[in-house]
Amino acid sequence: MDSTSTPIRIVVAEDEELIMNNLIRKIENIDPSLQVVCAAEDGKEALSYVRDNPVDLVVTDIHMPVMNGISLIRELHLHFPHIRAVITTGYADFEYARQALRFQVSEYLLKPIKQEELRQAISRVKLSIDSEKSSYRNSLESMRAGSDKPETIVQLVQQYLKENFTRELSLEEVAKSFNFTSSYLSKIFIKHTGAAPSKYLIALRINEAKYLLTEHRHLSVKEVGERIGYPDQFYFSRLFKQVTGSTPKEFQK
Template identity: 40%
Template structure:
């Protein structure tokens, strides 16, 4: 099996610094591959949605959409993407916000290559730990099972862990499959993608909580089913049901 590769999106508003940072990343950690570079927050978000990267490295002070706003949007769209923030000494308040958003590393400008290598090494270790956890359930021996059995095993895992952050890329890698193949066999069996299945599980449970547990706030329901951002949950709920969580509760 070859070396695991990690995809990276890099965001920095100054083109020269952006190019130098991308070069430093691939020089000090060849297993981290830069999939895209952005000079504005909204451009970075577009690249994240396009590539679903393992890592986003961003300057906090970005035009159009600052780094903290970017992290919030990325966390909602790709909750498994890890973050490294880059900024100056004067951004302590931003740094506090970054910590609340589960940022893995916080680097100061100018970025020291050794500190960058250490930060990337920590990201690598986090993914390796997560990979090992999945390998206890999904492993190469499962490839002897039929596609239907593999899909059923994945479905059972999603039912039991629907409110957790689930990394399909790592699950697929544990079995030496591509994520697209794993999605394909699941979709053939259940007529929806694994991500759609997770969303349906979460919303179904949300409806139950809203209808039967009036003591729970909408924020608490959101967090219990796996969405840390109440606003995102409310928009998703209304998109799928036609009504807000509160309207569902009060109907």
């Protein structure tokens, strides 16, 4: 593979330390551009990292405590669809493979993992990631050169918001990322979607909050707010009620 390509940020989730260290070593030996940025002992730890940091690929075992690999890739599929996933497991079970395919897992590897099989699998995933990043960069360059249509710009902004809505984000920051003024970005966004970028961002965050409140009831209202980019609990609760008609606690019940 081309070692000059854009770094691929990888999370490895594996509860057995020796296997984890061996897997990380094998991955990083494939190509210098492959960077393991997080070694997680379970799916919950991996997901927590993904929520707060840019990640391209998650390589996960199936059988882990707290949150297993199938639950982890389900969360990625629902909320971080741009992140690729590779399953590793010692269980040659068709049911696991079927579930993995349903969540659009890129590769499925059986333990003990052979270096060549891992190299081929990671190479295929890397090629797909590089191609997508290249296409995205070309679109941005075309847009900044003024040769892209406004509707294409809006689609790129929507994709950017989907990938970054879990952190604090302002319209000015988004506009700056695309080399536009916030007023121009709002104008074309409203024209092509019928709503302002801020409304689109709120909708993404509130939908994620609904999911967290119902599926992760152990989380406090404050924790839910922090996970979707609203560290101020009172602001989050007030906004949630404006949108849904009920407070986060009422919605959870």
